[in-house]
Amino acid sequence: MTELDRIIQHSLRDFVDEITRGSWSGRREREAISLYVLGHLQHEAKRGRILYDPLQVAIEVPVRQIAAEKQTAISRRKGAKREVAKDLMVWRKPKMTTWTCDGRSHHVPLAILEWKFGRVSAFEDDVRWLEEYSTEHPGCIGYAVSLHRDRRGTFSVRVTRVARGSRQADWFEHTGQHSS
DSSP states (O other), X not given: OOHHHHHHXXXXXXXXXXXXXXXXXXXXXXXXXXXXXXXXXXXXXXXXXSSOOGGGEEEEEEEEOOOGGGSOHHHHHXXXXXXXXXXXXXXXXXXXXXXXXXXXXXXXXXXXXXXXXXXXXXXXXXXXXXXXXXXXXXXXXXXXXEEEEOTTSOEEEEEEEEETTEEEEEEEEEEXXXXX
């Protein structure tokens, strides 16, 4: 397991425990991502780590699209795009974006996290996209995150990890702990 994997697991565990114990009433993916990043992931940034600055994390930013022949029928129907917005990215350095200053090349993130709220398992289109992207860019790890709330208000998270084109389903699972 990589250092980044441990950071993702720890921050997701804390996030799910907090929202299960607390009074968070979010109902949308973007609300969950915002709380996760600002309340948990950015706090993992520490000198000497792979995630050393909170400004390495970006929400809803574009990345280069996978090769056209690899895109799913769904993404092709929407029209060909050079870039696509992804839920959350971790960059190698603070304030990075997809584009380089010379405009002839592009940066590849350390990680892309695609989220789904209200799902028990990973969204297959997200996993397939991450498989293709990580094949084209082997230095990037993908995480397909599914966040679900049951009838009692307990949250659970399940993550499929994707690296070098291979998926690891249920790589991480955690159900929040209610306080006594």
